Amino acid sequence: MDNKIAAYSEKKKNVAVIWILFLFLGWSYGSLGKPFLQVLYYVTLGGVGLWLLIRLFTLNGAIREVNKKIAMECGFTNEELVQFGLVK
Numbered sequence: 022m023d024n025k026i027a028a029y030s031e032k033k034k035n036v037a038v039i040w041i042l043f044l045f046l047g048w049s050y051g052s053l054g055k056p057f058l059q060v061l062y063y064v065t066l067g068g069v070g071l072w073l074l075i076r077l078f079t080l081n082g083a084i085r086e087v088n089k090k091i092a093m094e095c096g097f098t099n100e101e102l103v104q105f106g107l108v109k
Contacts, residue, residue, distance in 0.1 A: 025095045025096050025097060025101075028095045029091060029092050029095045029097070029105075032091045032094075032095070033088045033091055033092070034052065034053065034084055034087050034088055034091075036081070036084050038052075039052050039053070039080070039084055040080065043076070043080060047062065047063065047067060047073070049062075049076060049080055049083070050062055053083055053084065053087050054087065085107060088107055089102060089107040089108065092105065092107055
C-alpha cells in the first residue's frame, strides 16, 4: 500500500498549481496531458471568453479525473479511490 501511495503522490497533479497556471496564463489543458486542446484554446482566445467561463466550472472535475486515472495506473482499488476522494 505504501508503494502505491508513494507512486501516486509523485505522479498526481497538484490542484493549486494547475489553478494558478490557468488563472494567470490560461494554461490548463496542457498540464492535464492535452496539448492540442491547449493550442486550440489559445488560438481561439479561450473561445472568445465562452470556453474560459466553462473551464472555470469544469477544471476541478478534469483534475480529479486525471488524478483518478493516475491512481488506477498505480494499482488503487475502487475502495481506495473512494477513500482518497477521487470517486464520489
